[in-house]
Amino acid sequence: MTEFRTQPGEPAEPDLVHPRDSKPDAPTSVSRLNDTIRGFVEKWGFVWVEGEITSWNLRSGNVFGRLKDLDTDAHIAFRIWSKTLQRLPRDLKVGDRVVACVKADYFVRQGDFTFTVSAMRHVGLGDQLEKLERLRAQLRAEGLFDPARRKPIPFLPHLIGLITGERSDAEKDIHRNAELRWPQVRFRTVYAAVQGDRCVPETIAALQRLDADPEVDVIVIARGGGDPQQLLGFSDERLVRAVAAASTPVVSAIGHENDRPLLDEVADLRASTPTDAAKRLVPDVAEQRALVRELRWRLTNRLTQRVAHDIAQLEQLRSRPSLRTPETMLQGREHELFVLVSRGREVLQRTMDAGGRRVDELRASLRALSPGATLARGYAIAQLEGGEIVRDAEQAPDGAEVVVTVGRGSFAAVSRGEVAGREAPGPVEHRA
Template sequence: MASFEPTRSRAPGQAPPPDSVHPRDSSPDAPTSVSRLNETIRGFVANWGSVWVEGEITAWNLRGGHVFGRLKDAGGDALISFRLWSSTLQRLPDDLKTGDRVVACVKSDYFVKSGDFTFTVSAMRHTGLGDQLERLERLRAQLRAEGLFDPARKTRPPFLPHVVGLITGQRSDAEKDVHRNAELRWPQVRFRTIHAAVQGERCVPETVAALQVLDADPEVDVIIIARGGGDPQALLGFSDERLVRAVAAASTPIVSAIGHENDHPLLDDVADVRASTPTDAAKRVVPDVAEQRALVQQLRARARTRLTQRIAHDIAQLEQLSSRPVLRTPESILTTRSHELWTLVSRGRDVVTRRLDAADRQCAQLRASLRALSPGATLARGYAIAHGGDGVIVRDAAQAPMGTAVTITVAEGAFAARSEGPVPESDVS
């Protein structure tokens, strides 16, 4: 690894750079200007060359296509600020992010107007994940395998909570943001706030204790854990396994509002709702009363319009139906039907009468035919029918020899007789 050594100052007797200032050139009576001093510093800094350094990325903020970040010494607490222009960023790996251990080629730069000292990165490459990030990634994989990040186990916060629990730092901007934005959206919102350390050794135990107190409160419908961002080092407490498991075990919906959009502690994965900022958490937890009133008015207007249209449609249909003759003079249909009924009854009566007369005539004809064919007509003319004892009609005199009992049937009844034998044909006439 190359060492960082600025270029040596000018040799003895060498003229100073133009517009530079030397301690001998200034005095209380003839002080130099700030701009001249800064220009002198910039002149010295400009002579320093580029150097390769190794460290861990602790901040990576993308603004306007450029990256502004910080690099931490892998073996200590020393930090430097750096910037990456968009043209350089396009040549670097796409997966660079906070927590990565990298080697970077940096060149010092000094801003004359602000007096700020920073480094411009011309090249950067991975040397492996930082130890902390590596541990967090292992823990993240373990918790995901246990199902703690499963969306099915997460609970949606209520539409309008009775009491909102808030865990945040005392007199923090996060607390002010949550209260201000929630009260702007719903002035009657109620909070139960418990202050806890949001970084350092006290962060995890105090946050877990506050969480258990709020989770046991039956009036608290949702709990917000809020912090206003910071370096990944400061956010480590919100990736602690104790806190993550306590959040997973809570029965009250939890909203994580840690850091900004590019921060991603483990608490975000296990919480029921992840908010990008404390302001976003307030918007997700509390409905906007103005929006709700506007929505109610809109729904009322739509219902009124629908109802008015339906009533107008029904009235038009009733008017159309009532304008029909059958409804305008309903008795006319009864009169028409009564005439039709009378005509049908008369027609039916005539048809029945004709059919009965025809049936009577047919019966008379059949009666006359039967009468003409019936033996009774013959008997009425004086004839008789003789039946033997076995009921057989006597058609031959030989069937009734002398002494045979016969039954004689005449037109009006029958009588018994006994045969005297056959009669000569001469006597029959």
């Protein structure tokens, strides 16, 4: 047993047990030992301690719980009186990492040792949120939050991969709402821790497993909300980059409407709750049937209107005179054709008559100018052997052979020379 000593100059407390005074033949009582321990404990002041809440029981307005060391399995028991509890954050619960101001208490009657909490708050949340914002800015600068890189969600997935906590309300909500909307929906679920140290590695492993499955069309990461401390795992850089690298579309269904972990920013679709994810993943079969009925009605109505319009147009065309009595149009055209043919024949006849007269005139002029007409009146043309026409008597001296052309034929002759005193051509000798 530890020796209890008084400070120098202080009188010894006669009611306290000191180890040097303890003897087997004169043992002390349990109550005196407890009084000694209480007296020693009461000398301690308030101490700030950090740990994780592992137990939180509310009884008669007071809280009785346990606090665990962050690195070991060491625990302490604590109590919070109702008046103190009213000053503490209302969201304290099991699993929270806190820093608490405690004072040791020892209950003499039961021999129990506990700590009374006078203040308690979440630890490190401000620093963590600051780091989170720096990481958000870094990932945004890298383009991981760019809407253009988001993959489209299939209209009706054949198989939905689900990552959530085992036997969680999130899993039940997604299954119930998805099956109400589309009873044939299929899920492939991989369980993972949704908070604590195992959250990030288990979620990444489940994501990689489902992403490698060719049957999975879309992956949902779901959790039923929580305080910012519990959702920090879904803002871990490793998980965010794993989701960005996935080839399968990923839906984030973490928390509630006001919860915004980084997973929401990088996911291909952000659902405000697991229920909202189920509603956005699969269509409502009743709505789709109603839509099909409406489209059928609209198609039938449109087709009926179009056929009725075309029939009316056809009847209107058939009622026109040109189609009702088409022979009238032909008769009018027949008369026009007769007039045009008659006029054409008349014009052609006049043109041919004028052309005949013109040909006769030209023929007469040609005959009048033709040498044949002159020859027919008794004239003749004398040509030398080379074809030269004799125009002068000197060209045909005595003995020159010439060809004489008359109105009807030609004959050969021999010149006897120029005949004096006559204008007519000189005598020629005929050659048979």
